[in-house]
Amino acid sequence: xxxxxxxxxxxxxxxxxxxxxxxxxxxxxxxxxxxxxxxxxxxxxxxxxxxxxxxxxxxxxxxxxxxxxxxxxxxxxxxxxxxxxxxxxxxxxxxxxxxxxxxxxxxxxxxxxxxxxxxxxxxxxxxxxxxxxxxxxxxxxxxxxxxxxxxxxxxxxxxxxxxxxxxxxxxxxxxxxxxxxxxxxxxxxxxxxxxxxxxxxxxxxxxxxxxxxxxxxxxxxxxxxxxxxxxxxxxxxxxxxxxxxxxxxxxxxxxxxxxxxxxxxxxxxxxxxxxxxxxxxxxxxxxxxxxxxxxxxxxxxxxxxxxxxxxxxxxxxxxxxxxxxxxxxxxxxxxxxxxxxxxxxxxxxxxxxxxxxxxxxxxxxxxxxxxxxxxxxxxxxxxxxxxxxxxxxxxxxxxxxxxxxxxxxxxxxxxxxxxxxxxxxxxxxxxxxxxxxxxxxxxxxxxxxxxxxxxxxxxxx
Amino acid sequence: xxxxxxxxxxxxxxxxxxxxxxxxxxxxxxxxxxxxxxxxxxxxxxxxxxxxxxxxxxxxxxxxxxxxxxxxxxxxxxxxxxxxxxxxxxxxxxxxxxxxxxxxxxxxxxxxxxxxxxxxxxxxxxxxxxxxxxxxxxxxxxxxxxxxxxxxxxxxxxxxxxxxxxxxxxxxxxxxxxxxxxxxxxxxxxxxxxxxxxxxxxxxxxxxxxxxxxxxxxxxxxxxxxxxxxxxxxxxxxxxxxxxxxxxxxxxxxxxxxxxxxxxxxxxxxxxxxxxxxxxxxxxxxxxxxxxxxxxxxxxxxxxxxxxxxxxxxxxxxxxxxxxxxxxxxxxxxxxxxxxxxxxxxxxxxxxxxxxxxxxxxxxxxxxxxxxxxxxxxxxxxxxxxxxxxxxxxxxxxxxxxxxxxxxxxxxxxxxxxxxxxxxxxxxxxxxxxxxxxxxxxxxxxxxxxxxxxxxxxxxx
Numbered sequence: 001x002x003x004x005x006x007x008x009x010x011x012x013x014x015x016x017x018x019x020x021x022x023x024x025x026x027x028x029x030x031x032x033x034x035x036x037x038x039x040x041x042x043x044x045x046x047x048x049x050x051x052x053x054x055x056x057x058x059x060x061x062x063x064x065x066x067x068x069x070x071x072x073x074x075x076x077x078x079x080x081x082x083x084x085x086x087x088x089x090x091x092x093x094x095x096x097x098x099x100x101x102x103x104x105x106x107x108x109x110x111x112x113x114x115x116x117x118x119x120x121x122x123x124x125x126x127x128x129x130x131x132x133x134x135x136x137x138x139x140x141x142x143x144x145x146x147x148x149x150x151x152x153x154x155x156x157x158x159x160x161x162x163x164x165x166x167x168x169x170x171x172x173x174x175x176x177x178x179x180x181x182x183x184x185x186x187x188x189x190x191x192x193x194x195x196x197x198x199x200x201x202x203x204x205x206x207x208x209x210x211x212x213x214x215x216x217x218x219x220x221x222x223x224x225x226x227x228x229x230x231x232x233x234x235x236x237x238x239x240x241x242x243x244x245x246x247x248x249x250x251x252x253x254x255x256x257x258x259x260x261x262x263x264x265x266x267x268x269x270x271x272x273x274x275x276x277x278x279x280x281x282x283x284x285x286x287x288x289x290x291x292x293x294x295x296x297x298x299x300x301x302x303x304x305x306x307x308x309x310x311x312x313x314x315x316x317x318x319x320x321x322x323x324x325x326x327x328x329x330x331x332x333x334x335x336x337x338x339x340x341x342x343x344x345x346x347x348x349x350x351x352x353x354x355x356x357x358x359x360x361x362x363x364x365x366x367x368x369x370x371x372x373x374x375x376x377x378x379x380x381x382x383x384x385x386x387x388x389x390x391x392x393x394x395x396x397x398x399x400x401x402x403x404x405x406x407x408x409x410x411x412x413x414x415x416x417x418x419x420x421x422x423x424x425x426x427x428x429x430x431x432x433x434x435x436x437x438x439x440x441x442x443x444x445x446x447x448x449x450x451x452x453x454x455x456x457x458x459x460x461x
Numbered sequence: 462x463x464x465x466x467x468x469x470x471x472x473x474x475x476x477x478x479x480x481x482x483x484x485x486x487x488x489x490x491x492x493x494x495x496x497x498x499x500x501x502x503x504x505x506x507x508x509x510x511x512x513x514x515x516x517x518x519x520x521x522x523x524x525x526x527x528x529x530x531x532x533x534x535x536x537x538x539x540x541x542x543x544x545x546x547x548x549x550x551x552x553x554x555x556x557x558x559x560x561x562x563x564x565x566x567x568x569x570x571x572x573x574x575x576x577x578x579x580x581x582x583x584x585x586x587x588x589x590x591x592x593x594x595x596x597x598x599x600x601x602x603x604x605x606x607x608x609x610x611x612x613x614x615x616x617x618x619x620x621x622x623x624x625x626x627x628x629x630x631x632x633x634x635x636x637x638x639x640x641x642x643x644x645x646x647x648x649x650x651x652x653x654x655x656x657x658x659x660x661x662x663x664x665x666x667x668x669x670x671x672x673x674x675x676x677x678x679x680x681x682x683x684x685x686x687x688x689x690x691x692x693x694x695x696x697x698x699x700x701x702x703x704x705x706x707x708x709x710x711x712x713x714x715x716x717x718x719x720x721x722x723x724x725x726x727x728x729x730x731x732x733x734x735x736x737x738x739x740x741x742x743x744x745x746x747x748x749x750x751x752x753x754x755x756x757x758x759x760x761x762x763x764x765x766x767x768x769x770x771x772x773x774x775x776x777x778x779x780x781x782x783x784x785x786x787x788x789x790x791x792x793x794x795x796x797x798x799x800x801x802x803x804x805x806x807x808x809x810x811x812x813x814x815x816x817x818x819x820x821x822x823x824x825x826x827x828x829x830x831x832x833x834x835x836x837x838x839x840x841x842x843x844x845x846x847x848x849x850x851x852x853x854x855x856x857x858x859x860x861x862x863x864x865x866x867x868x869x870x871x872x873x874x875x876x877x878x879x880x881x882x883x884x885x886x887x888x889x890x891x892x893x894x895x896x897x898x899x900x901x902x903x904x905x906x907x908x909x910x911x912x913x914x915x916x917x918x919x920x921x922x
Contacts, residue, residue, distance in 0.1 A: 340896030
C-alpha cells in the first residue's frame, strides 16, 4: 500500500500508560489522513493499571479486566494500528526504523518511522539466586504476573507467604496476602520498611505492620530460595535464617527497561533511564520521545535526575509526548517525588527529599516531627498521624514531608506537594488557608502544625 | 498593688480562639514579670470550638467539654488574668483603657492597657420577625446556645425540625437533626443551598440532601415564626407556605461583633468588620490588634476585603497577634476563601472565587465542571465527585474550585487552596505531582482532570 508523502508515521514502542496515552493524544490532534500511528506491545494487554495489581490479587478488585483502561480493540477503533504480542528488538536510529518480532511466530520485520515514542517501561529486579525461578515464586509487575500468582495461590495448600522487599509493592502485597488469609512474613534488606521514608518514619510502618500480625524481618538479604522435592518453593533463606513459604512474592522494585535504547546509542542517565528534555524528547533527537517507567525525571527539589516508576507520571508523560508528536506543545517540568500507599488501614505518604537526599544534594536542613489527628480531636474516629517535615536551614524552604497515619492521613501529602512545587517556605505554609471543619481536620491541620514547628526551628538554625 | 514601670499590660477582649491564642502566644514570648495579661470574657467558656457545636448537638460528640480546648483555669495557670462573665462595654482609646461590667453583679470598672487585642467575635443574624424569640427557636453560635438547644430537644415531644438557612451552619445542623431522629426541613432564602458555591454546584447539594430525606425549600424568605397556645414554636411561615416545626434552628450566618470598636471610632470595612494591617494591627493604631470573627480579611484572589467567620482563621490571627504583641514579628497575609463541610456522607468544599465574585472583581474567566471519583474507578467504594474550576481568561490563572462529592472528595480542595496561594495557572497545575495509588485517587486526580480541561478552555478563550 502506498502512502501519500504528506502522511507521517508515528511508531510507539510499548502499549501501556505512557505509550498509549501518547498515541491517543496524538490521534486527537491529527487524524489518520495526516498521521499514521503504529504501536507495538509484546504482551497481551494495553493501557492497564499495574498499580492496581495488588488489589486484584488481594481480592478488592474482582476481575482483571477492571484494571484495563482501554483494550487493544478500543485503541484500534481510534485508528491506532496496534500490533499485540509483537516485540521491538532493535531501533535503527540512522535509518529511522524499528525491527519487530512476532512473539508467537518468531517472524521479524522492519517498520520505518517519522516520529518515534519509546515507552518500554521497567522490568522488575529479580534476584540472581538459586531458586528464584521456582514454581511458587512470583513477581507482580504485569497482569500476566498477577494472573500467575492468583493461579498459584489457587493451587497452594499452605498458608504461609513470604514477601521479599518492603517498598510500596512489598507492603501492598503484604496487605493483599493478609486479605487472602495468609500468614505473611516480609523480608527486607533495609534497616526499616519503606526506604522511601527516613528510617525513623519507616520504624512507624514497621511497628504498625507488626501490629497487624505481619512478621517483619529487617536487615535481611535473601540468599537463596529453597525448593521441596516437588521443585516448588518451600522457604526463603537469608544469611541468618530460613522462612518457610508456600508462596513467595518478589517486590524488590524495578529498573528502567532500556536495553533497546542503549543498543541504539540513546542517552541514558545514572539510574539507567532515558534522558529527555522538558518536552520529553530524547536529548539530542528531534523526532524521538520517551516517557513512563523507562525515563529519568528531574527532581524539582534536589535539581537531580531520578527514576520513579509510577503510573501517574507515565500518563502525564504520554499526554505531553502526544501533544508534541501531534504538532502541539506541552512540557513535563519534573516531579517532587510524591507517593502514597497503604497497608490495611495504615496510610503512608511522602514527598520531596528525605534526610539523605538533602545531604546528597548539599543542602543543610532542619527536621521536625509532630503528632496530630486527621480530624478534630473530639470528633469520632479522629485517627492519629505523624508528620515529619524537612526545611532548608536559613531560607526555610520546604524540602520534604513524610506522613504515617490512619484514615485521612495519606492524601494530606498533596498540600506539601503543591507547596514544594511552588517553592514555598515553611513560614509561608503556616498561613495556608486549608479546608477546616471538625470531621476533616483539627483547627490547625497537621501539616500546618509541622510547618509552625519547622518555622521556629529554622529561625534558631 | 503597684507595678514596676517596665511591666506592660496587655488587655484582651474576648476569650475564644483569637483572643486566647493571642494571650497564650504573647505569654510564651514574655513572662509575667515583663507582661501582665488581662482577658475579659462575657460568657462561661474560653477557647472552645464553635465549629464543633453541630456535632455535639447531633450526638457525634458526647460531651460539651470535649469542645473546650482550654478552660479558664488552664489559662490562669499560665499567668493570664482571666475575668469571666465580664463584658467590656467601652474602649477609651484616648486614655488607653477599657470599661468592663461584671455580668452578674452589674459592677463596672476601668482597666488601663498598654496594648489591646479586640477579639469580640461575631453575632448570629437573628431575623427581626414575630416569634423569633419564642421557646423552641435556637441559634447555635455559642456553647450556651448548644446546651439550650439540647435541653429544648429533651423537652420536645414532636419530631419535626425546621432549619432556617442553608449555608454551612444550616446544612450541618440539618445533619445533626437527622442524627437525632428528626424529620428535617431546610428553608433557604437563596435559589440553592450553599450560596458559597455557584448555583449549579449548590443544586448538587440540594439533590443530595433531598436524597437523604431532607425537605429542601429554596427561594423562601421566612416571614414569621408561629407559636402555639403554650407560646412555643409550632411552625415557620414564608410568604408561600407554613412548615410545622417542633423545634427551629437558626443558621442564617453571622456578622462581625464590632459595636464596641465602632463606638471607639476604630476603622470598619464594608462588611462591618475591623480593618487591620498585615500584622493584624487595627489600621492607624500602633498598640491595638484585632482578629477572629470581628475582622475583615484580605482575599488574595480578588484583592478585596471579606468577612469570614472560621475558627481556623481566628487561631491564626491569634498566633500572629500574640507574636507581635509579645515583641516578635508575624503576619497574616490573607485568605483564599477555603471551606469544607459535610452533610451525612456528602462532602462540600470550595476555595477562591465563585463566578459572581470573579465578575465583581472585574475578572474574565472560563469554567469547567468534571465528574470523577475519589479513588481509582475499579477500587471498592470509589465515590463520585464533581469538580468545578474557574480560571482567568488569557492568563489561565486559577481563580477557584468547588467540589461536591462523597468520602474523600472534600479535602482535595486543599490542592487548589495551595495552588491559589502560589498564583499557579491551571496549566501549571496539570503537572502537579500529587499522591497517587488506587485506594487514594484515580491515576489523574480529579483536580488535575479539571485543570486539564480548564487549560484547553483557556487556550480557546
